Amino acid sequence: RKYVKPNLNKETITGNRMSGVKDPFFAVLASDFQPFTFYKDHITLLEKDFLNPISSGSIGKYDYHLADTLLRGADTTFVISFEPLPGKSFESLRGQLYINTNGYAIENVLAQPADDHALINIQIEQQYAFVHGHWFPRQLNTEFLLKEYKIKNRNVKYVHSSHITDITINAEISKNNFGLLTTDFTPDANRQNENFWQQQRQDTLERKEKNTYKFYDSLGNKLRFMNSTMGLMEGLATGKLKWGRFYLPLEHLLRVNKYEGLRVGFGLQTGETISRIFQWDAYVAYGFNDQALKYGGGMQINLSKKKDLFLSASYQRDVREPGNTNYIKPPPVTIGNQSYRNYLTNRMDSLEQYKIYFHARPLRFIQVALFAQQQNIKPAYAYAFSTIGEQPTDFTNFETGFQLRYAFREGYVQVGQSAVVTTVAYPQVNFSISKSFSETLNGAFDFIKSELAIDHQFRTKGFGQTTWKLSTGLLHGDAPYSLLFNGRGSNTDSFLDNLIVPNYFQTMGLYEFVSDRYMYLFLSHNFGRLTGTRSKNFRPELSILHNMGVGSLSTPSSHQEIIFNTMEKGYIESGAALNNIFRFKYVNLFYWGFGAGAFYRYGPYT
Numbered sequence: 097r098k099y100v101k102p103n104l105n106k107e108t109i110t111g112n113r114m115s116g117v118k119d120p121f122f123a124v125l126a127s128d129f130q131p132f133t134f135y136k137d138h139i140t141l142l143e144k145d146f147l148n149p150i151s152s153g154s155i156g157k158y159d160y161h162l163a164d165t166l167l168r169g170a171d172t173t174f175v176i177s178f179e180p181l182p183g184k185s186f187e188s189l190r191g192q193l194y195i196n197t198n199g200y201a202i203e204n205v206l207a208q209p210a211d212d213h214a215l216i217n218i219q220i221e222q223q224y225a226f227v228h229g230h231w232f233p234r235q236l237n238t239e240f241l242l243k244e245y246k247i248k249n250r251n252v253k254y255v256h257s258s259h260i261t262d263i264t265i266n267a268e269i270s271k272n273n274f275g276l277l278t279t280d281f282t283p284d285a286n287r288q289n290e291n292f293w294q295q296q297r298q299d300t301l302e303r304k305e306k307n308t309y310k311f312y313d314s315l316g317n318k319l320r321f322m323n324s325t326m327g328l329m330e331g332l333a334t335g336k337l338k339w340g341r342f343y344l345p346l347e348h349l350l351r352v353n354k355y356e357g358l359r360v361g362f363g364l365q366t367g368e369t370i371s372r373i374f375q376w377d378a379y380v381a382y383g384f385n386d387q388a389l390k391y392g393g394g395m396q397i398n399l400s401k402k403k404d405l406f407l408s409a410s411y412q413r414d415v416r417e418p419g420n421t422n423y424i425k426p427p428p429v430t431i432g433n434q435s436y437r438n439y440l441t442n443r444m445d446s447l448e449q450y451k452i453y454f455h456a457r458p459l460r461f462i463q464v465a466l467f468a469q470q471q472n473i474k475p476a477y478a479y480a481f482s483t484i485g486e487q488p489t490d491f492t493n494f495e496t497g498f499q500l501r502y503a504f505r506e507g508y509v510q511v512g513q514s515a516v517v518t519t520v521a522y523p524q525v526n527f528s529i530s531k532s533f534s535e536t537l538n539g540a541f542d543f544i545k546s547e548l549a550i551d552h553q554f555r556t557k558g559f560g561q562t563t564w565k566l567s568t569g570l571l572h573g574d575a576p577y578s579l580l581f582n583g584r585g586s587n588t589d590s591f592l593d594n595l596i597v598p599n600y601f602q603t604m605g606l607y608e609f610v611s612d613r614y615m616y617l618f619l620s621h622n623f624g625r626l627t628g629t630r631s632k633n634f635r636p637e638l639s640i641l642h643n644m645g646v647g648s649l650s651t652p653s654s655h656q657e658i659i660f661n662t663m664e665k666g667y668i669e670s671g672a673a674l675n676n677i678f679r680f681k682y683v684n685l686f687y688w689g690f691g692a693g694a695f696y697r698y699g700p701y702t
Contacts, residue, residue: 185624191207245684446476469495493579500527603696609661643667667700
């Protein structure tokens, strides 16, 4: 393991073993369950940020008690218990701090969330050693207890311990040693023999632990369910399920939107056991509402895994919402509110596309891509584009372009053959520029299109979390409606469909505005929980939101048979929301929360 302050961290797992499981999913994530150091303003556990009791400004929020005083040779260790003060509403911890008078540094810390109603109880411990004049972590312990989820009437507990040995302080470590992955495996990590473990294991296995390995390893295929469950969890993390020597991309299996209705499909992708260099994929899907068959496929040549360097060629006959952005596809993290906005889509273009795509990662946090594509577009709604002497209803566009994505300190781990995001970092910058050519591969248009989006999120200690997104775009030339910029509305005529969608206008219709140049700003601030942890179901969080935008369209008269507006005068809306007004347990593992919000649209377009 290598670490360079403040945030460069790389761990390579050379040996891994879990009883009964052939390819354990949790092992690769274990080192990310707790931070490598306790010296941060907020401690992140299970994707939730807790105020650190030793950070500045926390004195007025925590109650501290000197529990013991221990003599350590010439030094003294103060054992200090801490817990949130009564009546304080914030994400808090409880536990014990061991402070050594040698530098008054942390010698040991035990902490857990101070929420008695949490369904997953996580406890962490960090032990430090004084090495070469510095206090450095030497052991990290993590324990999970699923308090209400039971298997055969027994609670499920997960215990993980990291022992850090052979510590070298201020070693000359080049930043080139830190690649895309913060955690990865050596090729033989899951196949180490007993001699390896006898040499490397810090703890001696107890008789009970040895019998556990022996018993579960003897069951063989009887543990198919456990291994299948691990495979499913790995698939949810990577976005594709392993099926023999192939993968099944989850994005093709099932979708729901207003235009297609229920969309079912099947996709297949070759794995690295077939070829590490060449990768083939194909899919087919059917929408029951539009009663149309979609399909596509392609080939990818992997040139360098370290540099994320690959070249691909693809074909698809599918549908696409008009006016969308064209950025480098972000890595799968979780199912978010963007998925809900996709569900609302009720206007589509039929699309036939041939595409060549080249991708690289020249620096750790920067991705770049070049592409060339021919698109045959046929709007599946009433529309005609008025050009000189004609009004075509379907179009061919040929374009080449450049894309860039920057995500500072975004962290990945290796899960199976994929890289999965474990640290969603900010700021994130996306940029795209493309040039369409007329009379090239039947292209009918000649324009330049560019877009830029900046996403940022930060926490202010004791005040909550602020999120903002700034996006802008410019199209120079004439282009049909399908290739312009949508107004990013999320409001529908149905009250039941109107959920809050971040980074969209909540009071704007889905296709109310269109532009060939625009600038949008989306602001939100979450003040955090307004109450303590006494109530299990009532945990309200207050958020305020403010969104505004401006845009224009050079030749609105060219777009016939379709109703839209432009926003030269500026679009403004503000609102507030209460999240988790009521929450309930889901499979005794998570809480689902419900809330409500109100927004007001004011200004020229009320």
